[in-house]
Amino acid sequence: MSAPPTGITRTTLLKDLRLEWRSKDAVNSMLFFSLLVVVVFSFSFDPSAEESRQIAGGLIWVAFLFAAVVALNQTWAREIRNQVLDAYRVSPAPANSLFLAKTLGNFIFVSVLEALMTPLFIAFYRLRTLGPAWQLLLAALLGTWALVVNGTFFAAMSLRTRSREIMLPLLLFPISIPAVLAMVQSTTAILNGESARFWIVLLATYDVVFTTVCLLLFETVLNAE
Amino acid sequence: MKKAFPILGVLTAILLIWALYQALVGAPTEQTMGNVQRIFYYHVPSALVGFMLFFVNFGASVLYLIKRNPVADIVALVAAEVGVVFLTVNLVTGPIWARPVWGIWWTWDMRLTSTLVLWLIYVSYLFLRRFSSSGETPALAAALAVLGALCVPFVYFSIWFFRTQHPQPVMGGGGSIDPRMLHVLLLNWLAFSFFAFLVCWSRYRLETLQRAVDQAHALESLLDPSGSVR
Numbered sequence: 001m002s003a004p005p006t007g008i009t010r011t012t013l014l015k016d017l018r019l020e021w022r023s024k025d026a027v028n029s030m031l032f033f034s035l036l037v038v039v040v041f042s043f044s045f046d047p048s049a050e051e052s053r054q055i056a057g058g059l060i061w062v063a064f065l066f067a068a069v070v071a072l073n074q075t076w077a078r079e080i081r082n083q084v085l086d087a088y089r090v091s092p093a094p095a096n097s098l099f100l101a102k103t104l105g106n107f108i109f110v111s112v113l114e115a116l117m118t119p120l121f122i123a124f125y126r127l128r129t130l131g132p133a134w135q136l137l138l139a140a141l142l143g144t145w146a147l148v149v150n151g152t153f154f155a156a157m158s159l160r161t162r163s164r165e166i167m168l169p170l171l172l173f174p175i176s177i178p179a180v181l182a183m184v185q186s187t188t189a190i191l192n193g194e195s196a197r198f199w200i201v202l203l204a205t206y207d208v209v210f211t212t213v214c215l216l217l218f219e220t221v222l223n224a225e
Numbered sequence: 226m227k228k229a230f231p232i233l234g235v236l237t238a239i240l241l242i243w244a245l246y247q248a249l250v251g252a253p254t255e256q257t258m259g260n261v262q263r264i265f266y267y268h269v270p271s272a273l274v275g276f277m278l279f280f281v282n283f284g285a286s287v288l289y290l291i292k293r294n295p296v297a298d299i300v301a302l303v304a305a306e307v308g309v310v311f312l313t314v315n316l317v318t319g320p321i322w323a324r325p326v327w328g329i330w331w332t333w334d335m336r337l338t339s340t341l342v343l344w345l346i347y348v349s350y351l352f353l354r355r356f357s358s359s360g361e362t363p364a365l366a367a368a369l370a371v372l373g374a375l376c377v378p379f380v381y382f383s384i385w386f387f388r389t390q391h392p393q394p395v396m397g398g399g400g401s402i403d404p405r406m407l408h409v410l411l412l413n414w415l416a417f418s419f420f421a422f423l424v425c426w427s428r429y430r431l432e433t434l435q436r437a438v439d440q441a442h443a444l445e446s447l448l449d450p451s452g453s454v455r
Binding site: 199210 | 345348349353358373384
C-alpha cells in the first residue's frame with residue numbers, strides 16, 4: 001500500500017520545516033542577505049518619503065528575489081546527500097507530491113523572510129502607503145508564489161547541471177521577468193494610491209499557468225538523471 | 226539530399242545578393258528618414274525569421290516531450306541557436322536605426338522590451354544545454370522551452386501596459402507603406418528565410434555527425450578491454 005499523495009506532501013513538508021526550524025540555515029542566510037541589500041541601497045539613495053514610494057516597490061522585490069535564490073538553491077541539496085532523491089524516484093510516490101511539498105516549504109520560508117523584512121523596510125525608507133494595505137498583502141502572496149513555484153522547478157533542473165548554484169538565477173530570472181514586473185508595478189501602484197487591478201490579475205494568471213505547467217513537467221525533470 | 230545542399234546554397238546566395246541590391250538601390254528612399262530607413266529591410270526580416278525559428282523550437286520541444294524523438298531534439302536545438310543569432314541581428318540593427326530617427330538608442334517600449342526578454346529566455350535555454358551534465362539534457366531543455374514559450378504572452382501583456390513608441394507593424398497593422406517597399410521587404414524576408422534554413426540544415430548535419438561520433442567513442446571505450454584512459 002502506498003501512502004495517499006497528500007500524506008506524502010504533508011510528511012515531506014513537515015520534515016523540511018522541522019529541519020529548517022532546527023538549523024534555520026535558509027531563513028538566516030536570506031535574512032542577512034536582504035538586510036545587506038536594504039542597507040546598501042538605503043545608504044546610496046537616502047530618499048525622501050515621496051521618492052521612497054516611487055522606488056520602494058522595485059527595491060523590495062529585487063531584494064526578495066535575490067534572497068529567495070539563496071533558499072531555493074538549498075531546496076534540493078539536502079536530498080542529494082545520501083541519495084534521498086534517488087530513493088524517492090525509485091519509490092511509487094508521485095513526483096508532484098514532492099514538488100508541492102518543496103514549493104510550499106519555500107513559500108513558507110520566503111513569506112517568513114518578507115514578514116520579518118517589511119517592518120525594517122518601512123522604517124528605513126519612511127514608507128507610508130496611500131492605497132489599501134490589504135492589497136499589498138495580496139500582491140505579496142501572489143508574487144511570492146510565482147517566484148517560488150518557478151524557483152523550485154528550476155532548482156530541480158539546475159541540479160542536473162555543472163555549477164548548479166549559478167545556473168538557477170540564469171534560468172529563473174528571464175522567465176520571471178513578467179512576474180517581477182507585475183510585483184513591482186502593483187506594489188508601486190498601491191503605495192501611490194493607484195489601481196493595481198491589472199497587475200494583480202496578471203500575477204494571478206501567471207501563477208495558475210506556471211503552477212499547472214510545472215506540475216505537468218516536474219516528473220520529467222525529476223527523472224532526468 | 227547531399228546534392229540539394231549546394232544547389233540550395235547557390236540559390237540562397239543569389240537571392241541574398243538580389244535582395245541586398247533591391248534594399249540598397251531598388252527600393253525608393255523614404256521621404257522623412259532618408260537612407261537610414263533602408264536598415265528596415267534587415268531589421269524586420271531578421272525578427273520575423275527569429276520568431277519563426279522560436280516557434281519551430283517550441284513545436285519540436287513539445288514533440289520531444291511526447292514522443293522522445295531525437296530528431297525533434299536536434300531540430301529544437303538548431304532552431305534555438307539560429308533563432309538567437311537572427312534576433313541578435315534584429316536587436317543590433319534596431320538601435321542603429323533608432324538613434325538618428327528617435328534620437329535615442331533604446332526605449333522600454335513594448336516591442337523592444339518583449340523582443341529583448343524573448344532573447345534572454347532563449348539565451349538561458351542555450352546556457353542550460355551547454356551546462357547540463359545530465360544524460361537527459363533534451364528533456365530538460367524541452368521543459369524549459371515550453372515554459373519559455375508560455376512566458377511570451379505574459380511578457381507581451383505586461384509590457385502592453387506601457388506606452389508604445391515603436392512604429393506600427395507594417396503588415397496587418399493598418400499602416401500605409403509604398404508597395405515597392407513592401408515588395409523589397411518580402412523579398413528580403415524570403416532571402417533571410419532561405420539563409421536561415423540553409424544554416425539550420427548545415428547545423429543539423431553537424432549535430433547529427435557529432436552525436437554519431439560521440440556514440441562511437443562511447444561504444445569503443447566500452448569494448449576496449451585494456452581499460453586505458455584516453
